[in-house]
Amino acid sequence: MDRELALEFVRTTEAAALASAPFMGRGDKEATDNAAVVAMRNAFDNVDISGTVVIGEGEIDDAPMLYIGEKVGGGSNPQVDIAVDPVEGTTIVSKGLPNGIAVLAAGSKGSFLHAPDMYMDKIAVGAKAKGVVDLDLPIEENIRRVSQAIGKNIQDMTVAILDKPRHQERISKMRSLGCRIKIFPDGDVAMAMATATEDNTVDLMTGIGGAPEGVIAAAALKCLGGDFQGRLKPRDEDERKRAMDMGIKDVDKKLTIDDLAKGEDIFFAATGITGGDFLEGVRFKQTTASTHSLIMRAKTGTIRYIKAIHRLKK
Numbered sequence: 216m217d218r219e220l221a222l223e224f225v226r227t228t229e230a231a232a233l234a235s236a237p238f239m240g241r242g243d244k245e246a247t248d249n250a251a252v253v254a255m256r257n258a259f260d261n262v263d264i265s266g267t268v269v270i271g272e273g274e275i276d277d278a279p280m281l282y283i284g285e286k287v288g289g290g291s292n293p294q295v296d297i298a299v300d301p302v303e304g305t306t307i308v309s310k311g312l313p314n315g316i317a318v319l320a321a322g323s324k325g326s327f328l329h330a331p332d333m334y335m336d337k338i339a340v341g342a343k344a345k346g347v348v349d350l351d352l353p354i355e356e357n358i359r360r361v362s363q364a365i366g367k368n369i370q371d372m373t374v375a376i377l378d379k380p381r382h383q384e385r386i387s388k389m390r391s392l393g394c395r396i397k398i399f400p401d402g403d404v405a406m407a408m409a410t411a412t413e414d415n416t417v418d419l420m421t422g423i424g425g426a427p428e429g430v431i432a433a434a435a436l437k438c439l440g441g442d443f444q445g446r447l448k449p450r451d452e453d454e455r456k457r458a459m460d461m462g463i464k465d466v467d468k469k470l471t472i473d474d475l476a477k478g479e480d481i482f483f484a485a486t487g488i489t490g491g492d493f494l495e496g497v498r499f500k501q502t503t504a505s506t507h508s509l510i511m512r513a514k515t516g517t518i519r520y521i522k523a524i525h526r527l528k529k
């Protein structure tokens with residue numbers, strides 16, 4: 216993919232963020248998401264790719280736009296796979312909490328695991344701890360390994376985990392080690408990224424969240440030079456079958472960052488909707504709105520932050 220595409224991709228996440236931001240705190244998850252989906256879908260018409268959504272808003276039957284399999288883009292760059300989440304953290308945005316982001320990952324065909332909509336166990340770390348974590352090890356051992364790799368005492372480390380009942384045992388184990396813990400309500404893509412950004416606020420993220428979000432986070436960490444592992448967590452035989460129907464032969468396999476986001480022909484864009492660990496949220500003034508975005512490319516490892524002022528009437 217051409218490097219020039221970076222700006223076109225980030226326009227799609229800006230559009231999603233600008234459209235969903237007015238719904239902040241209004242308690243309407245559907246309206247928040249819908250506004251972002253429509254805006255992002257429209258913005259794709261100006262992106263010079265011939266793209267296919269591989270991770271999106273769901274199946275064609277129940278999701279009118281950005282459904283899995285939908286063709287997007289009005290251009291020539293051949294065969295691009297797209298993974299999107301126009302609002303990653305609909306609950307977050309509908310409550311006005313931090314770290315609601317609009318995200319997109321784009322890769323040459325076959326870059327992304329076609330992840331079914333089910334749970335995935337995950338572990339994410341930044342560049343200094345690349346290669347030292349292993350999803351098969353107890354969380355205490357992973358924390359110890361990261362502590363050594365990054366040269367930080369365990370008590371000074373921050374480990375993030377989603378605030379869900381399924382994580383109670385893991386949180387107890389983390390507490391017994393004495394590390395600092397960030398228990399966040401939603402939005403594990405942003406928190407996975409927060410392990411690997413320049414001023415990282417988190418040293419390790421662990422826990423079970425959405426599988427599609429796992430693929431998107433892996434793409435982001437690919438660009439940021441961090442590491443990520445995941446394992447699908449089907450809750451019943453139906454979900455297991457669904458994963459197999461989507462082409463995943465070994466559903467229990469530990470998935471490496473390369474299994475989830477293959478190769479280096481990958482772009483990743485995110486725009487803050489509500490402010491958070493590494494992006495400001497959308498801010499409205501009388502006639503303008505500002506957005507804060509991140510656009511990255513795995514091939515070069517370049518990370519660009521873009522602050523944009525949008526004239527609301529134009």
Ligand SMILES: O=P(O)(O)OC[C@H]1O[C@](O)(COP(=O)(O)O)[C@@H](O)[C@@H]1O
Pocket residue numbers: 302303304305306307379400401402403404423424425426428
């Ligand atoms: O809320 P659950 O079912 O535990 O799922 C966790 C997943 O949901 C999210 O918090 C996103 O939530 P939204 O559906 O509100 O956008 C992800 O970040 C996370 O991977």
